[in-house]
Amino acid sequence: MKRLSDRAPATSFRGYVDVNAFEEVLACNIKDVIADFCLVDAEIIQSYVSNELHGNMDEIVSSCAELFFKGHTLSYARSAAISTALGQPPCVVLDMEFAHDVVSVDFKLILGEFSVGVHINRVLLEELPEADFDPHFFAKIVTSARLRPLPPRFRSPYCPTDSLRH
Template sequence: MTYLAEPHDGAYAAVLADSLRDVAADLRTIDPVDLVSFIRFGSFPAIEDLIQSSAELFFKHGTLISAWTACVDLAWDSLPLVTLGLEFRHPLVSVFFDLLLGARGDEVAVRAVLFEEPVADRAGALDRLARALAEAQLPRRAAGRSAALGLVPGVRPGLLGQ
């Protein structure tokens, strides 16, 4: 049976945002022009691949995935804002949320929090979410795409054989 928590409680977004800080930072290394064009042309497999590439640096496989929703706000009178729909999956809890990437920082907007077993109260629900996120994260190591590729900071990668 599934139990729904109140998604508009900012505490769920805060717990999630804290765990996603590295993923959001890695997604920001993507050229914004490329990301916007993928969204505008509905290239959801490409968006999913980018999300998976960033998520696999910090989370166990299959725990943080694309929800195949994305949009971009490119109004003339404001800074661009990219919204990526994501899903966190764990045997204890699933969370459907949007990750908003903007020039002024990143935000998390929770759409739904689903628990597989009943929770006694809000504090217990938040604790269960925090434990699930901690279990899903990979052990800490040098952060970012460069570390995963074995690149040394300050050293420009070249072509093999040069």
């Protein structure tokens, strides 16, 4: 695991570490938000995305996230699309952002008919953390952004067992 160089404090980490581990940490921590989001009628979501009603989508995402994360930590990035593959049901792809402490993560939330996915596009660091930036350190940051501890059934191996909040 390489530490980011001191010359590039606000840089992407994609070339340095396993992105799948970071995606797992993020996905585990937003499962309750996604569960809340899935209570919204799929046709309404598809209509908002198709008609580019970003304000409405922002309100839905904000109301789902406000129960679990500190204000404006997890937000809709005002871009969405409906992905259609031949022979596959459509899926909604939302651009999202997680920003807390020294980390800002741009990611896509993919909502399929029977599955949900998280794809990290970019991670930016405002300053170099004191420790190496690895999935465990990222899990501590994401956990500290939550209003309530992560339920045990949602934890990934990278998530700390105790809840750090500040």
